[in-house]
Amino acid sequence: MKTSMALLLASAWGEGLALAREMNVSDLEKMIPPAGSITYDVVRSVSPVLEHYSRESLLGGLWKRPELSPRDRSVVTIAAIIARLQTYEMPMHFALALDNGVKPAELSEIIAHLAFYAGWGNAMAAVAAAKDVFQRRNIAIDQLPPVKDKPLPLDEAAERQRATQVAGNFGAVSPGLVRNTTELLFLDLWLRPALAPRDRSLVTVSALIANGQTAQMPFHLNRAMDNGLTQEQAAEVLTHIAFYAGWPCAMSALPVAKDVFEKRQK
Amino acid sequence: MKTSMALLLASAWGEGLALAREMNVSDLEKMIPPAGSITYDVVRSVSPVLEHYSRESLLGGLWKRPELSPRDRSVVTIAAIIARLQTYEMPMHFALALDNGVKPAELSEIIAHLAFYAGWGNAMAAVAAAKDVFQRRNIAIDQLPPVKDKPLPLDEAAERQRATQVAGNFGAVSPGLVRNTTELLFLDLWLRPALAPRDRSLVTVSALIANGQTAQMPFHLNRAMDNGLTQEQAAEVLTHIAFYAGWPCAMSALPVAKDVFEKRQK
Amino acid sequence: MKTSMALLLASAWGEGLALAREMNVSDLEKMIPPAGSITYDVVRSVSPVLEHYSRESLLGGLWKRPELSPRDRSVVTIAAIIARLQTYEMPMHFALALDNGVKPAELSEIIAHLAFYAGWGNAMAAVAAAKDVFQRRNIAIDQLPPVKDKPLPLDEAAERQRATQVAGNFGAVSPGLVRNTTELLFLDLWLRPALAPRDRSLVTVSALIANGQTAQMPFHLNRAMDNGLTQEQAAEVLTHIAFYAGWPCAMSALPVAKDVFEKRQK
Numbered sequence: 001m002k003t004s005m006a007l008l009l010a011s012a013w014g015e016g017l018a019l020a021r022e023m024n025v026s027d028l029e030k031m032i033p034p035a036g037s038i039t040y041d042v043v044r045s046v047s048p049v050l051e052h053y054s055r056e057s058l059l060g061g062l063w064k065r066p067e068l069s070p071r072d073r074s075v076v077t078i079a080a081i082i083a084r085l086q087t088y089e090m091p092m093h094f095a096l097a098l099d100n101g102v103k104p105a106e107l108s109e110i111i112a113h114l115a116f117y118a119g120w121g122n123a124m125a126a127v128a129a130a131k132d133v134f135q136r137r138n139i140a141i142d143q144l145p146p147v148k149d150k151p152l153p154l155d156e157a158a159e160r161q162r163a164t165q166v167a168g169n170f171g172a173v174s175p176g177l178v179r180n181t182t183e184l185l186f187l188d189l190w191l192r193p194a195l196a197p198r199d200r201s202l203v204t205v206s207a208l209i210a211n212g213q214t215a216q217m218p219f220h221l222n223r224a225m226d227n228g229l230t231q232e233q234a235a236e237v238l239t240h241i242a243f244y245a246g247w248p249c250a251m252s253a254l255p256v257a258k259d260v261f262e263k264r265q266k
Numbered sequence: 267m268k269t270s271m272a273l274l275l276a277s278a279w280g281e282g283l284a285l286a287r288e289m290n291v292s293d294l295e296k297m298i299p300p301a302g303s304i305t306y307d308v309v310r311s312v313s314p315v316l317e318h319y320s321r322e323s324l325l326g327g328l329w330k331r332p333e334l335s336p337r338d339r340s341v342v343t344i345a346a347i348i349a350r351l352q353t354y355e356m357p358m359h360f361a362l363a364l365d366n367g368v369k370p371a372e373l374s375e376i377i378a379h380l381a382f383y384a385g386w387g388n389a390m391a392a393v394a395a396a397k398d399v400f401q402r403r404n405i406a407i408d409q410l411p412p413v414k415d416k417p418l419p420l421d422e423a424a425e426r427q428r429a430t431q432v433a434g435n436f437g438a439v440s441p442g443l444v445r446n447t448t449e450l451l452f453l454d455l456w457l458r459p460a461l462a463p464r465d466r467s468l469v470t471v472s473a474l475i476a477n478g479q480t481a482q483m484p485f486h487l488n489r490a491m492d493n494g495l496t497q498e499q500a501a502e503v504l505t506h507i508a509f510y511a512g513w514p515c516a517m518s519a520l521p522v523a524k525d526v527f528e529k530r531q532k
Numbered sequence: 533m534k535t536s537m538a539l540l541l542a543s544a545w546g547e548g549l550a551l552a553r554e555m556n557v558s559d560l561e562k563m564i565p566p567a568g569s570i571t572y573d574v575v576r577s578v579s580p581v582l583e584h585y586s587r588e589s590l591l592g593g594l595w596k597r598p599e600l601s602p603r604d605r606s607v608v609t610i611a612a613i614i615a616r617l618q619t620y621e622m623p624m625h626f627a628l629a630l631d632n633g634v635k636p637a638e639l640s641e642i643i644a645h646l647a648f649y650a651g652w653g654n655a656m657a658a659v660a661a662a663k664d665v666f667q668r669r670n671i672a673i674d675q676l677p678p679v680k681d682k683p684l685p686l687d688e689a690a691e692r693q694r695a696t697q698v699a700g701n702f703g704a705v706s707p708g709l710v711r712n713t714t715e716l717l718f719l720d721l722w723l724r725p726a727l728a729p730r731d732r733s734l735v736t737v738s739a740l741i742a743n744g745q746t747a748q749m750p751f752h753l754n755r756a757m758d759n760g761l762t763q764e765q766a767a768e769v770l771t772h773i774a775f776y777a778g779w780p781c782a783m784s785a786l787p788v789a790k791d792v793f794e795k796r797q798k
Contacts, residue, residue, distance in 0.1 A: 038656045038659060038660060042659060042660070042663055043656075043659055044673065045663055045666065045667075045673065046640055046643060046658075046659045046662045046663050046666060046676070047640045047641070047643050047644045047659065047676065047677075048673065048676055048677070048678060048679050049641075049644050049677060049678075049679050049724070050643065050644040050647055050655060050659070051679075052679045053644070053647065053716075054652075057712075057716055058652065065708065067708065080651075081653055083512075084617070084651060084653065084654075085350070085351065085352065085617065086617065086651070086653030086654065086656075086657070088653060088656055088657050088660065089652075089653040089656065108312055108313045109313070109315075111312060111313050111316065112313045112315050112316040112319070114512075115316055115319065115509075116508075116509075116512070116513050117512050117513055117514060118512045119346075119350060119352070119476075119509075119510055119511050119512040119515075120320075120324065120355075120509050120510055121347060121350065121352030121354060121355040121510065122350075122352065122512070123316060124304045124309075124352075124354055124355065125352070125354050126312075127304060127308060127309055127312045127313065127316070128304060128308070128354065130312045131308055131311055131312050134311065134312060135311075141310065141311065141314065144312070144313065144314055145313075145314070145315060146314060146315075147314050147315050147317075147318045169520075169521075169524070170520045170521075170524060173501060173504075173520055173523055173524040173527060174501040174502070174504040174505055174516075174520060174523065175501065176331065176333065176501065176502055176504075176505030177501075177504045177505040177508055177516055177517075177520070180323075180505065180508065181513070181517075184319075184323055185513065192315070207512075207514075208514055210651075211478070211512075211514065212478065212743070212744065212745060213478060213514040213515070213518060215514075215517075215518045216514045216517055216518060235705060235706040235707065235708065235709075236706070236708055238705075238706040238708075238709045239706055239708030239709040239712065242648075242709055242712065243647075243648075243651075243652050244651055244652055244653065245651050246615075246646075246648065246649050246650045246651040246654070246739075246743075247648050247649055247713070247717065248649060248739075248740055248743065248745040248747075248748045249651075249745070250706075250709055251709075251713075251747075251748055252745060252747045252748060254701075254702045254705055254706060254709070255701075255702075257705055257706065258701070258702060258705040261705060349778075351616070351617065351618065374578055374579045375579070375581075377578060377579050377582065378579045378581050378582040378585070380778075381582055381585065381775075382774075382775075382778065382779050383778050383779055383780060384778045385612075385616060385618070385775075385776055385777050385778040385781075386586075386590065386621075386775050386776055387613060387616065387618030387620060387621040387776060388616075388618065388778070389582060390570045390575075390618075390620055390621065391618070391620050392578075393570060393574060393575055393578045393579065393582070394570060394574070394620065396578045397574055397577055397578050400577065400578060401577075407576065407577065407580065410578070410579065410580055411579075411580070411581060412580060412581075413580050413581050413583075413584045435786075435787075435790070436786045436787075436790060439767060439770075439786055439789055439790040439793060440767040440768070440770040440771055440782075440786060440789065441767065442597065442599065442767065442768055442770075442771030443767075443770045443771040443774055443782055443783075443786070446589075446771065446774065447779070447783075450585075450589055451779065458581070473778075473780075474780055477744070477778075477780065478744065479744060479780040479781070479784060481780075481783075481784045482780045482783055482784060
């Protein structure tokens with residue numbers, strides 16, 4: 001659709017691309033409207049102060065803080081955007097993520113991961129947006145993670161503890177869900193080498209915060225920190241995601257993070 | 267829009283329809299892009315392993331488990347998709363639901379029910395998608411539930427208990443909400459015969475899980491089981507919905523389901 | 533896109549505009565499909581009873597209740613729609629809000645406010661919809677709130693109490709989030725005069741309820757009532773928002789509202 005629409009939309013698209021340009025998205029000239037067509041001009045025509053906040057507080061402020069790398073900020077942002085199904089934001093932030101050092105294979109694997117952690121329909125919407133980005137950049141299937149790959153080593157003790165606890169609590173409640181959780185997620189998806197465990201955890205924690213799923217946070221935030229996410233980085237994930245998921249999601253995650261941080265220091 | 271767009275989009279649409287075809291959607295040839303245009307080819311071009319999971323774990327695995335019929339799986343799926351506003355998934359899954367034995371009158375009534383249980387805007391998005399499916403299949407208004415129909419018998423004792431409890435707790439907090447809950451929902455919507463109470467409950471519970479609204483689950487899961495949903499089926503709803511609403515929603519529903527199951531056995 | 537599409541879509545659009553017409557949206561003839569094209573005819577073709585509920589219970593019932601003015605109902609509705617990213621509903625309800633007395637500057641400021649309280653991507657989707665409404669009505673930038681304006685007076689005691697409490701609880705957990713909350717939100721956004729504090733609170737509370745973020749409700753519902761929202765109005769917000777965010781969101785907000793109301797009476 002978008003290719004065909006491009007002819008009709010050339011004039012609207014010509015209005016400006018300042019926002020994506022300021023973000024230094026490298027394939028700007030090939031981006032196809034209307035995917036990325038929320039420009040600063042458009043934002044200003046509705047809310048001048050929102051343009052100001054976008055330039056100063058978000059792009060000129062948050063994204064330049066040293067507590068997280070631009071690459072990590074892109075990982076957090078695309079996880080939040082996919083988890084909340086903000087389809088409008090996907091093309092620009094997928095392109096920006098690639099420019100910030102997220103490899104095509106990693107973006108691909110993040111989408112597959114979020115099929116399980118944010119819902120199949122969310123991943124399908126991301127597929128539709130990523131397809132165009134990959135085509136524009138000539139990213140072919142040989143750059144993407146294969147279906148089967150040598151699995152990462154399993155931490156058998158940790159997995160046994162997790163599986164035993166979940167099976168003990170819930171094995172009789174929903175046997176199918178408990179079995180799929182073990183076989184599909186922890187013995188398959190999580191062992192795929194296309195995404196480092198620390199990054200897979202970062203995606204998971206970001207999606208949980210963005211969807212307000214605080215009940216699942218303690219396990220996954222601990223796992224993220226076991227996988228190498230530092231406390232300073234985890235703290236900055238909250239600072240960052242407040243803008244993309246809204247302040248209430250970040251504020252509701254604060255007491256959970258506090259509790260996890262404190263228990264790990266004992 | 268979609269009819270007009272079809273002319274422009276014929277070439278993109280021609281890429282393939284493997285996913286809908288594999289699901290045996292019967293009016294494939296008449297489906298209008300871009301609604302159902304996420305094909306296996308597109309999924310593979312972004313994530314080969316997500317195509318694999320879609321074929322093997324989801325369509326070839328989950329949907330074939332005997333714990334829930336294909337019809338019930340379609341009811342759960344469309345409730346989750348509407349509740350989470352996954353507009354991209356609606357055309358394919360509405361068509362699949364009809365093929366799986368959900369009657370047009372039932373799909374119609376599910377959408378009306380979810381206007382109240384997932385929000386008017388969610389139902390309106392579903393209306394936009396269902397309209398095209400109904401047109402393609404020549405489903406006319408005489409196949410849809412009438413505005414007024416002979417109401418199902420009311421369980422007066424149960425309703426009196428519910429109404430008394432809610433009015434006692436909250437009648438002074440929001441009189442309008444409490445009155446609408448009784449008059450619009452429990453004395454009107456829930457008594458409409460176009461959807462069996464067991465199915466209406468299945469839709470409600472699925473929407474609650476898909477939106478993470480665990481606080482409302484105990485009442486409605488008990489009601490669903492009073493209305494004939496077996497514990498094995500309820501357990502499988504969790505297994506199924508994990509894929510469409512994401513694992514965290516299903517995991518957060520597990521302890522609530524456990525508690526309901528245990529209390530009913532006493 | 534929409535302008536170009538209008539030519540293609542004229543026939544579909546001609547089907548009817550009864551819903552927007554019944555709502556007395558004043559620039560109906562200039563509304564561009566498909567934004568507002570869910571008409572009563574379309575709703576009836578999928579669910580006759582949903583047309584009935586839309587006419588009788590929603591437009592003919594809820595919107596005419598005296599407990600909230602039509603203007604306040606529009607404020608609550610657009611906050612819920614933006615918070616839940618119901619893009620389909622935005623054009624009609626933005627236009628209706630202007631007709632109901634929400635000033636263009638207020639609609640503009642509501643969108644900027646919700647960038648922080650519902651997520652940047654939600655605000656960007658609202659920008660895309662509002663741009664068209666503003667263009668149709670010739671609302672230019674001189675009618676919108678400026679970037680810098682004389683701030684409202686700060687309640688220093690209340691802000692000191694809030695900041696001290698949050699910093700004490702969470703200052704060491706996520707210093708960046710805590711600092712942004714003070715500097716960007718409470719010392720900047722909340723002091724902008726383009727939206728009365730009572731209305732800013734009404735938007736915030738509505739977004740929290742619509743997204744099920746009950747943990748953040750006590751602070752903001754108290755603040756709303758400190759800012760002039762009466763208990764009767766707050767109660768009616770629940771009655772109203774049940775239709776747009778779905779009943780479960782309203783029901784989950786009930787015990788929180790009850791607790792806030794009771795504590796304020798002591």
